[in-house]
Amino acid sequence: MSQYKIKLISMIAFVLMIGLGFTGSPYAADDTIVLGAAVSLSGKYSTAGKHTKNGYELAVKRINSMGGVKVGGKSYQFKVTYYDDESNSGRAAQLAERLIKQDGVQYMLGPYSSGLTKAIAPITEENKIPMVEANGASRSLFTKGYKYLFAVLSAANQYLEVAIDLAVEKNGGKPVKIAMAFEQDAFSQDVRLGILDAAKRTGSKIIIDDKLPKELNDMSATLAKVKAVRPDVLVVSGHSKGALTAVRQISEMKVNVPMLAMTHCDSSSLSKQHGKKAEYALCAAQWHKSLSYSDKFFDTASTFDKDFNAEYGYAPPYQAAESAAALLVWKDAFERANSLDKEKVRDALAKTDMQTFYGNIKFNQQGQNIAKPMVLFQVRCTGDSCENKVVAPTKWASSKLVHPVPKWSER
Amino acid sequence: MVQASIDGVLLGILFALIAYGMALQWGVMSIINIAQGELVILGGYVAYYMYTAGIHPIFGVIVSPIVMYFLGLLLYKTIINKVINRDLFFSILATFGISILAQQLMNILFGSDVVVAQSNLGTTFLFDDSVSLPNAKILSAAVGTLVAIVLVIYMKKSKLGRAIRATAQNARAAKILGVDTDKVYSSIFGINAALCGIAGALISITFTLHPYVGLPYTVRSFMIVIVAGLGNLPAVALSGMGLGVFEEFADYIFGTEFRIGAVFLLLVFVLVYRRFKLSRKREYLK
Incomplete structure (x- = not known):
């Protein structure tokens, strides 16, 4: 046999071996329940993807060590099969197919970001595989009539509505002038729709409505307009890059607005990177460690914060918290269904009504969590160290909103 | 209007x-470097660290070009010198590959978080506060202008500058006359990387850094070069500023x-x- 043939054969054997390695992990072998997840471990979402995975893992460990999932008098352990979707929606869809068709996964966890969740949802839906997702907030996920999709987080359009209400309240109930700049992606545009609704509801006027490009690195033109027309509220949403660019240029150009509301302040570590320049910025968040929700696995939000920190060495952003909550929802649904049948589990998921450290969870017909409000925090500094303090809704506020934001000349 | 024009000029100098x-x-090597933007971002990360x-x-403006110069040499020795005498298509493919590789490596090494470096240089206000100019931007423009002037003089006067111009006109003739064209090429690649390093350091204090934001810089420099023509520095500077103003x-x-x-x-x-x-x-030729 020639050298070439031997090489060829060994290569084929190798490929076959890999192929075999990937198949044949049954969805509920003996005493484990396997959940599938495509998470971004490389590419542009890799940081957020890591938070997502860490959140899942911490919850899996916690649930398993506290007796696992009890179905039909038997105790099962959770196990998650991960693939790296490379932050690419095409890849995410392929991996979802692979998890379902090759690996035989019957229950799914969501990926990171609205875009990737949108890519996966049609596939889980077609295969009637229930998916509990924790990181896709786009409103369009909940308008397609999906029956197997459940989201533990609040939808994107709810992110900054509260800020407009707050501005109107501070303005003595009178309508306000709104300036806004949103990136052109699914998530930010949904946040924009929420603001449009809020403006209509309160009779407020939108005087600047800019769309920021994906390659955004400069918004000085928008800010020059803001300076000229003096709105009551400036709303910015463009992921981490948008938040960092906005704060940098607002402080450089000394733009005075009574209220600045943004998203992605904690994932961009705004208060750490920009320090005092970021002070008084209002930020929307799904969760905050000072909230008073609790459950029996993680106890309160603040103990989750501590446990996560001990395990992974950094404070959990809300992406990690909501991901952990997704596992609690799964456990609860399995036990109420008292079955491993995916249809029965789906029906149990639809009836979920529980409290977790992350917040209350109850799904509407579209699978959207309607029991948990968004929180707004404000960056506050003492000396040089800055912290995020919850200021709305008032029920959970740990500190008072500073309004209007002091002028740059007075800081 | 004044604000937009001044912002545009400052931005343009950077471009x-x-x-x-x-x-x-x-102009000299017939290489269109698709990885230009990535070199800029890499230079920015040097300043950020x-x-x-x-x-x-601000000292990144000095350190970053030095680091990047050697990185440029390394890239030339390992990859670029293999594609230089081939079709333009090869060099585009090769630099495109470098660009993807650089993005992913930066993502692994530095993480996918968006980062900024704080210069705390303050802001200058003109015309009764109606125009605000961050000092960081003014500084970038000043450094950019200075580097451009130094380069023009260097190209005109120095031995390497003359060798570069000779190679650009006719590489074969230059080689026959004793110019070490390989050395010329490698130093051009190094100089280019150093320029990107300076620009990157300036970007880290004026804008934001992220492993995947290199492309817009590549596109803009491509655009400027097409408008200005090859190897004409004053035209490049003018066309850069023009583009900056146009954008603003x-x-x-x-x-x-838009x-x-x-x-x-x-x-x-x-x-x-x-x-x-x-x-x-x-038609005239006909």
Whole structure:
């Protein structure tokens, strides 16, 4: 046999071996329940993807060590099969197919970001595989009539509505002038729709409505307009890059607005990177460690914060918290269904009504969590160290909103 | 209006810096470097890491080009010298590969978080506060201008500068006359990387850094070089500033969403116009 043939054969054997390695992990072998997840471990979402995975893992460990999932008098352990979707929606869809068709996964966890969740949802839906997702907030996920999709987080359009209400309240109930700049992606545009609704509801006027490009690195033109027309509220949403660019240029150009509301302040570590320049910025968040929700696995939000920190060495952003909550929802649904049948589990998921450290969870017909409000925090500094303090809704506020934001000349 | 024009000029000088490196490579080596933007971002990260180590990021303007120069040499020795005498297509493919590789490596090494370096340089206000100029931007423009002037003189006076110009005119003739063209090429690649390093350091204090934001810089420098022509530094500087002003105005008048679109539209117009001019020239020849 020639050298070439031997090489060829060994290569084929190798490929076959890999192929075999990937198949044949049954969805509920003996005493484990396997959940599938495509998470971004490389590419542009890799940081957020890591938070997502860490959140899942911490919850899996916690649930398993506290007796696992009890179905039909038997105790099962959770196990998650991960693939790296490379932050690419095409890849995410392929991996979802692979998890379902090759690996035989019957229950799914969501990926990171609205875009990737949108890519996966049609596939889980077609295969009637229930998916509990924790990181896709786009409103369009909940308008397609999906029956197997459940989201533990609040939808994107709810992110900054509260800020407009707050501005109107501070303005003595009178309508306000709104300036806004949103990136052109699914998530930010949904946040924009929420603001449009809020403006209509309160009779407020939108005087600047800019769309920021994906390659955004400069918004000085928008800010020059803001300076000229003096709105009551400036709303910015463009992921981490948008938040960092906005704060940098607002402080450089000394733009005075009574209220600045943004998203992605904690994932961009705004208060750490920009320090005092970021002070008084209002930020929307799904969760905050000072909230008073609790459950029996993680106890309160603040103990989750501590446990996560001990395990992974950094404070959990809300992406990690909501991901952990997704596992609690799964456990609860399995036990109420008292079955491993995916249809029965789906029906149990639809009836979920529980409290977790992350917040209350109850799904509407579209699978959207309607029991948990968004929180707004404000960056506050003492000396040089800055912290995020919850200021709305008032029920959970740990500190008072500073309004209007002091002028740059007075800081 | 005044604000937009001044912002545009300041931005344009930064672009021109990046574009000049591209024009050099293109003109002398016939290489279109798709990885230009990634080199810029890499240079920015050098400044950012100096900042996190407690050094003022402004010194990145000095350190970053040195680091990047050697990185440029390394890239030339390992990859570029293999494609230099081949078709233009090979070099585009090769630099495209470098660009993807650089993005992913930066993502692994530095993480996908968006970062900024704080210069705390303050802001200058003109005309009764109606125009605000961040000092960081003014500084970038000043450094950019200074580097451009130094380069023009260097190209005119120094031995290497003369060798570069000779190689650009006719590489074979230059080689016959004793110019070490390989050395010329490698130093051009190094100089280009150093220029990107300076630009990157300036970007780290004026804008934001992220492993995947290199492409817009590549596109803009490509655009500037096409408008200005190869190897003509004053034209590159002018065309850079022109593009900067054009962008700011497009942003101010049509809205931010049309900013990049306007750049591409301009690119199309310029290409069509050039073709038109070229076809008229051809008619004369007939």
